[in-house]
Amino acid sequence: MIRSVALLLFSSLAFAACGRDATEYRLGMAGPFTEGFGLANRRGAELALAEINAAGGINGTPLSIDFRDDGGDGSRAASIAQEFVDDVRISGVVGHVTSGAMVAAAKVYDGQLAALATTASSAELTSISRWVFRVISSDSANGVDLARFAERLGKRRAYVLYENDAYGRGLADAFRRTFGGAVLGFDPIDAEGRDAEVFVAWAAKERADLIFVAGTERSGLALLRAARAQGLSADFLGGDGWTGVAAEPAVSEGALVGAPFTARDPRADAQRFVQAFEAKFGVEPDGNAALAYDATWVMAAALRSAGADRGKLRDWLASRTMRSPVPGVTGNIAFELSGDPVGKSLVMTRVRGGQLIPTQESR
Known part of the structure; x- marks a missing residue:
């Protein structure tokens, strides 16, 4: 009996360490969602989430996103980042959305949790942490x-x-x-x-x-x-x-x-995204929506390949080079050692x- 209890405890701790429970994978996302550009980011992520789960989730397990509004404020962003780090169910973060918030949050995520910024383009983020990446080019x-x-x-x-x-x-x-x-x-x-x-x-x-x-x-x-x-x-x-x-x-x-993106992009993948976004929200997507959509799909790909372990997920993101990019509606997504995307432009x-x-x- 003692051995059985010990094995049960070990299994429970292992599940907690891998960052999810038995029923779902979970990501965090933070941004100023009452602002127009913040709402566009959230909608892009929501569309990606709906498509991911409609296609079977992550290896048959549903994906969820914990949306938190940081108001674009650095102090609030750092506080939310700490809450994400402390929540063992969260394997990674989409965002933050604004540069100031991402700079503040990066210090919290460093060594703890991988974050993939959507529209945070400040040059201060280049090489700020091995755990911070972004899908938009630097200012x-x-x-x-x-x-x-x-x-x-x-x-x-x-x-x-x-x-x-x-x-x-x-x-x-x-x-x-x-x-x-x-x-x-x-x-x-x-x-x-x-x-x-x-x-x-x-x-x-x-x-x-x-x-x-x-x-x-x-x-x-x-x-x-x-x-x-x-x-x-x-x-x-x-x-x-x-x-x-x-x-x-x-x-x-x-x-x-x-x-970073225009709805006039003639590529088939871009137009499929535009049509899906318009059908769901009744408006045309902009670059904010497209970048958040891509970032969410990249994190889903990381979970599918690396699992929910935070360190392995970070390593998988870092291994995305131009030899192994993730296709996106804003173009192929791969990363420099600095965490900046390769080959992105306006x-x-x-x-x-x-x-x-x-x-x-x-x-």
């Missing part, structure tokens, strides 16, 4: 691509605005260092877009032909509304944080956006009729 690379794109458009006088966080500062600095024309100003803006009229008026006074904004859709839409009201003729250019501005076509028409688009249409000057 250090994106800023270069965006600056070169602006030059191909013939822009020579740029006004650079940025939200004063890890994402905004990194992307704006990379753009400024690369742009070959004159940078007329380099100013922080409020994430809510307060005082947008002042920045737009200054750009008009200085005859800027481009306003580059390293921020998210909320401040972006405020600036675009102010530009419409003042009749500013300069082009606006935003990075991946701007994919949501297309939701207000009346003010965003003509805006330029460097997007698609340069212009908003037309509420859609992100690739431009002829994309390359």
